[in-house]
Amino acid sequence: MIAFLTAVLASGVRTGTSVLFATLGELFTERAGVLNLGVEGMMLMGAMTGFGITWLTGNPWLGALAAMAVGGLMALLHAFVALVLRAEQVVSGLALTFLGSGLSAVLGSPLVEVRQVARIPTWSVPFLSQIPVVGPILFDHNFLVYIGFLLVPLCWFWIYRTRPGLELRAIGENPAAADVQGIKVMRQRILYVAFGGVLAGLGGATLSLALTPTWVEGLISGQGWVAVGLVIFAGWDPIRALFGSYLFGALRRLPIDLQNFGRFRANPSLGYFTSMLPYLFTIVALLTVSIGDIGRRWGAPAALGRAYVREDRDA
């Protein structure tokens, strides 16, 4: 039983890493007061680009970098449409998702046949990975997982303990006040939206370069949307985002982990129900923060989804 739980948690950490990156990215985007519902599209493009570049160059790190660049560029598109042209952010984000799924399908069609590409390498941390239970869960993974470990405290520190983090919170809560303080609201928002896209692209590449090293249309299968949900579940807090992502990851892997159990082997149609769990989990996660007073303590950035235009300040 302990061995099974260890395996579930270990694969949860590994599987959850892709959604963790996307969640952290969206967290920054929303902290800056911008809603980007294009995460799914950016992840798809990231996954496709990462896979394609790795196939072309043989270097998965180049693939990951390219994925981040593409994610960032797509996010800039959203920033342009939603912030500069001031389109409705919900619709612009949806459009980005459709754009990403269409683009990745067309541009990635030659990649569907490709089977062998280099993966992001795995590294068992010396000594630490030998610790029973904890070792396999935390210290026996590919490098992207460790990058995720490092990124979370960094994000936390940036948001809560640095001057730019203070400004970030200001432009998300009260852009007019931030503007008066001399903070360049528009420029910072665009930068954070782009950063969110960079992380979403990396999240997509995590999937296609480390978890399921293939490319198929719609590879992300809703994880971008899960990321948007997890940001709410996390109360816009990176630490909680980490737990949410790993929990999602564990549930997402559960159908595969359970396959070896007798009852599931005998009745494979149970797998259809276990594969619903990660999606139901996301809804339940949102429900718990909506019901409990957690939601009241950690609210959304007050200016989330609201365009800021100096002339309209009093409106």
Added chain:
Amino acid sequence: MTGSTVPGVVPASRLRLRLEAREQPGLPTHLAVSLLLLLAALLLAGTVMTVAGGNPLDVYRSMFGAAFGSRWGLNDTLIKMVPLALASLGVALAFRMKMWNIGAEGQLLMGALAASGIALFAVPPDMPRLPALALMAAAGAAGGAAWAVVPGWLRAQFGVNEIISTLMLNYVALSIVQFFVYGPWGERGFGLTPMFERHTWLPRLTDFADQWSALRGLTLHLGILAVPVAIACLAILLERTKFGFEIAMVGDNPDAARYAGVRLRRTMIIVMALSGALAGLAGMSEVSGVVHRLLEHISPGYGYTAIIVAWLGRFNPLAVAVVAFLFGGLIVGADEIQSAGISSLLQGVILFVMVSGNLLIRYRIRLRPPEAMR
């Protein structure tokens, strides 16, 4: 998160609607700008196709020819239009009050599932066609409505973000359908149910070929009659009833609507139910009118395309149906060149260009002198 601050829902929209209300650009302006943007979108998508190694002109020509070039093409386009129009009308209704129901795909699947259950197990073999179809339509609408009411209620009661919950339920619905078509209702593990009995099929034009020989071979089914009915019902509901006015009010400003005595929760849940029911009907018409069985891939993403269609039609029932017709052609055309990717690429690019272009219209308004703006 408090109930009223669902991310991105209220403020940005208030801005857009207010700007639009200052001066309504006339229909000619709208059409001209839309056409221009469509050209731009085709150009952009064509560039992508060229990069991917195709010839966009050939692609567009064969797509257009397949969809609108012949009676058979039009037949196919109209067949695709039916589920698209029904689902899009549902989406448009919800979007009108800023309920971002992006779960039409799941609602369509659940409608198809419910209607199939009736067709396979509840309709006695000697039942006449009309009551059998009515039963299936009711089940389809109920299935879709039930699937939409859950996120609607979660939003109304607890403030759970409906964008996420409706989208998540799409995947859950797909798993449920897969369970049934591979499991208890399945036929030899191919992911489909047995064929329905003929009296549960929506009549097709070709069925009347004895009377009118010109109809021979046309597979368009009478589910298409539901489209004008739905347009009329929605138009009346939205423009002529108190409830429709309340929907518009909530969409405009939920707080003001509440002060004015609109029962927000009730309105939200009813709107979601109607929205889901329309998507469910779309699912019913697919299983009963087109494939005559339930299968895993009953929808090539109609529910997602419906979001685009609803927005491009500006949530106006008639315009939504027109766009649904055009997008039906798009799907047929993509089938012709055997690339679903091209279809979703075009849909994505068109929506994105139109979303940006919407602002071109708006900026023209903003060039007016300040008096006109106050």
